[in-house]
Ligand SMILES: NC(=O)c1ccc[n+]([C@@H]2O[C@H](COP(=O)([O-])OP(=O)(O)OC[C@H]3O[C@@H](n4cnc5c(N)ncnc54)[C@H](O)[C@@H]3O)[C@@H](O)[C@H]2O)c1
């Protein structure tokens with residue numbers, strides 16, 4: 001199929017969990033909405049365009065013989081897409097790079113606040129290791145710099161500040177946050193980047209956060225480390241074999257969530273807008289629709305920071321936007337109810353994600369701080385809130 005003008009009727013098959021599908025894509029033709037995890041070759045055989053999220057494996061098996069000529073994923077990760085096969089078969093492709101990066105950084109800070117029992121981040125004097133300096137890792141670094149936290153960064157594909165090797169980072173950091181893609185081949189593959197050997201070298205009492213992809217950490221080896229007599233603290237948003245995660249591992253982690261680190265409303269709708277823009281570019285047609293016109297997501301009202309306890313104000317501001325303990329509680333409750341019934345666990349995991357509450361990004365909340373409260377202002381701005389000073 002040659003590139004079409006916007007007037008042509010296209011058949012679009014899309015994951016039903018992509019928000020604002022009608023608003024952005026109805027003008028191109030018909031939209032068939034389907035559950036992403038169970039899409040079959042028959043579902044997409046007559047489609048021109050396929051729009052997915054991370055739970056659809058897009059490869060030769062799904063697409064061979066179909067009429068699909070453009071694929072887009074409304075996600076940052078692309079490990080579910082065989083991009084080489086798409087390229088070899090002249091099928092256009094786009095992702096929503098960075099759409100939810102701020103939400104993931106918010107998740108990391110929220111987790112740290114929860115680990116300190118809602119007493120602020122409690123990271124002063126700690127060394128923070130960031131693995132992967134892309135959209136998420138670099139934004140996390142920027143916020144940590146504003147908070148004056150020493151960082152070690154590992155990204156073999158980028159020139160980064162504070163660059164170290166993965167082994168130096170593993171041995172030197174008190175908190176490690178993983179933000180690499182999942183890669184199985186090529187240079188520096190990330191599959192089991194944290195294997196049993198590296199996990200055994202993490203400092204006793206260190207914190208490991210994985211909001212990247214489950215398979216970057218050897219989950220069986222992580223269970224062993226968490227059960228050892230020099231345990232670490234683990235926060236996992238992503239799991240090996242998702243959605244059939246190990247409930248044994250869930251019991252051992254300090255916080256466990258169902259792959260929702262990037263699930264801010266802002267990030268999700270941004271993802272849809274980005275793939276709409278990419279499709280317009282592919283069709284060589286102007287992108288006339290924007291979030292601002294069809295579904296503006298307004299900034300939140302302001303919060304007035306009263307009192308002097310920085311940790312308390314920080315914790316209250318974070319909790320106002322995102323209660324990570326709720327996500328952790330829901331996943332544990334699901335695991336308990338499901339017991340040994342893996343299909344109930346799998347179904348429940350997807351339900352938690354499908355019915356995820358509306359969560360806003362930190363930068364949508366403006367916090368008013370008194371003119372003299374410089375330390376408070378620095379802390380809140382570093383964490384990512386918008387600040388109105390002198391109130
Ligand atoms: N849990 C969630 O909800 C969620 C949300 C967004 C993204 N993600 C995952 O997080 C990943 C990172 O997101 P992003 O938007 O920052 O992606 P990105 O592509 O912008 O950045 C990834 C970075 O990792 C680096 N990298 C690759 N291999 C590496 C290795 N072996 N060691 C260290 N660094 C390596 C790359 O060079 C790149 O700079 C995504 O690929 C996705 O899988 C998860």
Ligand SMILES: O=C(O)[C@H](O)[C@H](O)COP(=O)(O)O
Nearest residue numbers: 053054055075076077262263
């Ligand atoms: O890669 C991403 O962008 C994230 O992992 C994303 O939040 C996954 O969400 P899903 O596509 O599974 O709904």
